[in-house]
Amino acid sequence: MKRNIGDLAIFGGSAAFLQPLYVGRPNIGDRARFFDRMNWALDHQWLTNGGPLAREFEQRVAELAGVRYCVSTCNATVALQLLARAAELTGEVIMPSLTFPATAHAFRWLGLTPVFCDIDPKTGCMDPALVEAAITPRTSAIVPVHLWGRPCAVDELAKVAADHGVKLFYDAAHGLGCTSQGRPIGGFGQAEVFSFHATKVVNAFEGGAVVTDDEELANRIRAMHNFGFVQGRVSTEAGTNGKMTEAAAAMGLTSLDAFEDTVRRNEANFGTYQSELAGLAGLKVVDFDRDERNNYHYLIVEIDAGITGIHRDLLGDVLRSENVVCQRYFSPGCHEMEPYRSEQPVTLPHTEQLARKVLALPTGPTVSREDIRRVCDVVRLTVTRGHEVTRRANERAAAVVGGEGEEDK
Ligand code: T4K
Secondary structure (H helix, E strand, O other), X not given: OOOOHHHOHHHOOOOOOOOOEEOOOOOOOOHHHHHHHHHHHHHHOOOOOOOHXXXXXXXXXXXXXXOOEEEEEOOHHHHHHHHHHHOOOOOEEEEEOOOOOHHHHHHHOOOOEEEEEOEOOOOOOEOHHHHHHHOOOOEEEEOOEOHHHOOOOHHHHHHHHHHHOOEEEEEOOOOOOOEEOOEEOXXXXXXXXXXXXXXXXXXXXXXXXXXEOXXXXXXXXXXXXXXXXXXXXXXXXXXXXXXXXHHHHHHHHHHHHOHHHHXXXXXXXXXXXXXXXXXXXXXXXXXXXXXOOOOOOOEEEEEOHHHHOOOHHHHHHHHHHOOEEOEOOOOOOHHHOOOHXXXXXXXXXXXXXXXXXXXXXXXXXXXXXXXXXXXXHHHHHHHHOHHHHHHHHHHHHHHHHHHHHHHHO
């Protein structure tokens, strides 16, 4: 246990962890089961193009999402693009800036214009009133993000979309297994997109899926993700190659088998973080709505530098020195990154404020209660002595700059 700030690794103490403790370790599940599935695929020499494992994966994702159709893809970025093409989007697409850049890039890559909308600071998701205000005659769709698996204001957004005759598609990359008013994420809007990247609550190495109840949309996406083929090798329109391989599906199915266990462990970890960090002025563990089903996959803390005297970035540096590889999900917002920053400068006060404060800490089945206690030990010491840690870090930085100056002479 570290008692003094001199014990922190950033100031010369020994690191709390010998090996890096990561955010987003893959949830692999039963390795033997994965190899069984791989052997089955190899034995049958069927490796891709809508094989049986990909079909089984789609069925299980559709069940979990409570929808009729699921088209698996090579990743969620391509899934968003397939959706945009299949729905014939044009012009502007309204979306949050507080998200992974893939949300914006997917549409921008197709020549569409992402229009960034500010969030409701209470939820981190887009504020429906601001979405409505952002609609123009060029708007063809709204793409909200269920940030960190917290559902958006789905009823209000559905009303805005219907009132203005624009499409509503959700980026549900974080939302697998979560609900809003008891209804699973996956069934909102005309379609939703999941990610099964290695770092997600269910992983397929890389993978994604479009889920929907719209049969026509699903069929069109299925064709488009296989070069535009419906039957045989005659394309019906310009498609692409966005298919999920059988190896990815084998991983996805195995990770899905472990899903309930993963969520249970995430929830227990969340409880440990909450109790270990309770009562710490200026630091909040972002909560989940306990009346809903949550996957507890992203453990987010908000640090208020005005109260703690320490900025989120310095706390991040302190933790990384201890071998705790935390992540700034999601900072800066997309509107502060290129190409958007130069091409369409905009100010989003709530997004900017929250993006400056958030930090994702390690969780998942491979992170033990003892690991969390040690992480929180560092966080508590650093935050309660925030002013002192900041002063000392500044002094050290000044000394380094001064030292470099001496050498330059
Ligand atoms: N929409 C939203 C809202 C998203 O968050 C994302 C992706 C997308 C769309 C697009 O989905 P995909 O097209 O990727 O399916 C990671 C993921 O690459 C990205 O998929 C994810 N969001 C984002 C939130 O996180 P990075 O740049 O942070 O990844 P990386 O490689 O730095 O890894 C993050 C952490 O995970 C590290 O602590 C190390 C650990 N890790 C990573 C990999 C790849 C492992 O332990 N094992 C691994 O295999 O983006």
